[in-house]
Amino acid sequence: MQRLTFIPSANIKKKPLPVWTMGTISTPAGAVLKVRTDLSRADIWGMVKSRVSAFRMNYIVMPGLYAVGEPTKECDVFVTANYKMSFDALRRELTGMNAWVLVIDTKGINVWCAAGKGTFGTDELVKRITEAHLNSIVSHRRIILPQLGAVGVSAGTVQKKTGFRVSFGPVRAKDIPAYVSSSYKKTTEMSLTKFSVLDRLVLTPMEINPAMKKFPWFAAVVLIIFGLQPSGILFQQAWYGGLPFLVLGLLAVFSGAFLTPVLLPFVPFRSFAIKGWLMGLVTNFLSAQFYSFVNTQDKLLLVTSYILFPALSSYIALQFTGATTFTGMSGVKRELKIGIPFYFGALGISLVLIVLFKIREWGLV
Numbered sequence: 001m002q003r004l005t006f007i008p009s010a011n012i013k014k015k016p017l018p019v020w021t022m023g024t025i026s027t028p029a030g031a032v033l034k035v036r037t038d039l040s041r042a043d044i045w046g047m048v049k050s051r052v053s054a055f056r057m058n059y060i061v062m063p064g065l066y067a068v069g070e071p072t073k074e075c076d077v078f079v080t081a082n083y084k085m086s087f088d089a090l091r092r093e094l095t096g097m098n099a100w101v102l103v104i105d106t107k108g109i110n111v112w113c114a115a116g117k118g119t120f121g122t123d124e125l126v127k128r129i130t131e132a133h134l135n136s137i138v139s140h141r142r143i144i145l146p147q148l149g150a151v152g153v154s155a156g157t158v159q160k161k162t163g164f165r166v167s168f169g170p171v172r173a174k175d176i177p178a179y180v181s182s183s184y185k186k187t188t189e190m191s192l193t194k195f196s197v198l199d200r201l202v203l204t205p206m207e208i209n210p211a212m213k214k215f216p217w218f219a220a221v222v223l224i225i226f227g228l229q230p231s232g233i234l235f236q237q238a239w240y241g242g243l244p245f246l247v248l249g250l251l252a253v254f255s256g257a258f259l260t261p262v263l264l265p266f267v268p269f270r271s272f273a274i275k276g277w278l279m280g281l282v283t284n285f286l287s288a289q290f291y292s293f294v295n296t297q298d299k300l301l302l303v304t305s306y307i308l309f310p311a312l313s314s315y316i317a318l319q320f321t322g323a324t325t326f327t328g329m330s331g332v333k334r335e336l337k338i339g340i341p342f343y344f345g346a347l348g349i350s351l352v353l354i355v356l357f358k359i360r361e362w363g364l365v
Contacts, residue, residue: 020091025067029133034067037095043088050085051205059084063105065132066091069098073139076180078169079125080146081106081114093173097180100138104128115152122154129162144169144184147191200261203320207257211316218249225354230362244288245305251287252309255279256316264320273339276317280310300357304350311346314339 017033019042024031039047050059061082068091077100080090087103094101104124106114114120129135129143145153147168155166170179170190179186222245227238256276260267267275284305318339 020088025070028136029065032065032067032100032137034069035091035101037068037091039088039092047085047088051202060108061087061103063103063128065128065134065137066101066103067099068094068101069096071098071100073137075099075138077102077134077138077143078176079104079143079149081109081111081120081149083108083110083114086110089173090176093176097177100134102128102132102134102143111146112148115149118152120149121152122157125153125158126161129158129164135163141165142167146173147171147186148193197262200264204258204261207261207316207320208253210319211253211257215249215253219246222246222249225358228358244301248284248287248305248309249312251283252280252312253316255283256313257320259283260313260317261320271335272318272321273314273335273342277310277314279317280313281306283313284309300353300360304353304357307346307353308350311343315343 019040020036021033022036023034025034026032046059061084063082075098078090078094079102080086082103082105087101090101104120105128106119106124109117109119111120125145134143135141141163142165144167148171150168153166155168158164158166167184169184170176170186171193172190175186175190179190219242222242223238224233226241226245227233227235229237256279260272260276260279263279264275267278269275269278288302288305318335321335
């Protein structure tokens, strides 16, 4: 799929329009692209790709003002991030409505994460309101932001600099029609972030994919270590000795990137690092029973597995903090401050134990 971008009004006639547009609408500030509210197969395929690969880093919409339906100067202005999935979620829920959509530049990051990082912020919002000449397009002075963007925006500063009053709408775009029809009043349900099992499950491919891209390097190191003999590298020895570690490595990815996110509320402790370590410890214990680590000559490898793979699971689980509503920036920083020395320590001890194993295997002691 091609990179999706908004064509600024001055260039609308010079470049092909994105497939999710349907012409333009004239405004006092110039032509504005009208967008479809139905998602095409290309949109759905892009959504799938963004869930399972690094494609999401380029799945963006150019910042600017868009029109849904046939909006007039009295119609609402909804603000969203330029991450295409955030944009798609909003336009889909505006079906049957006439509205303006102001997309701000969040560097291709969704609203929740961008607000925490500061890209869904006050300065960027002020910039886009000004550049879109919004004051000449609408007669009112109000804009509606997603509630999850509140942490990054100072409503008072925006109003002082632009004259537009900020209202924070529902957590989920699907509640916007009900929110508007109820005179812009939110129910308790509209203000709650549930982050259910399904919500967490659909995010796990984005955690599994980066880890699996690095797994071949891990596998190569393991096979070299176990295959290395005084006479050279023996393939049979590498495969026989390294296979348990390769399996445990895959299980560490599974426990850190899948089990921990899915079972997040049920795993003890608040710390993601500890949650991931516990899940890694459990999967390591269960899987190690099927291999020969427990005999006398492999005690060093058994100990190594209990040090290395739970730590690896913990590190991978910690990456999920960027996708969850369960923690904030300060909590992540605290975890990293403690976790990184622990991970390096676990890696160092594991390497020492493996060296000792190889020395003993070669009969040097």
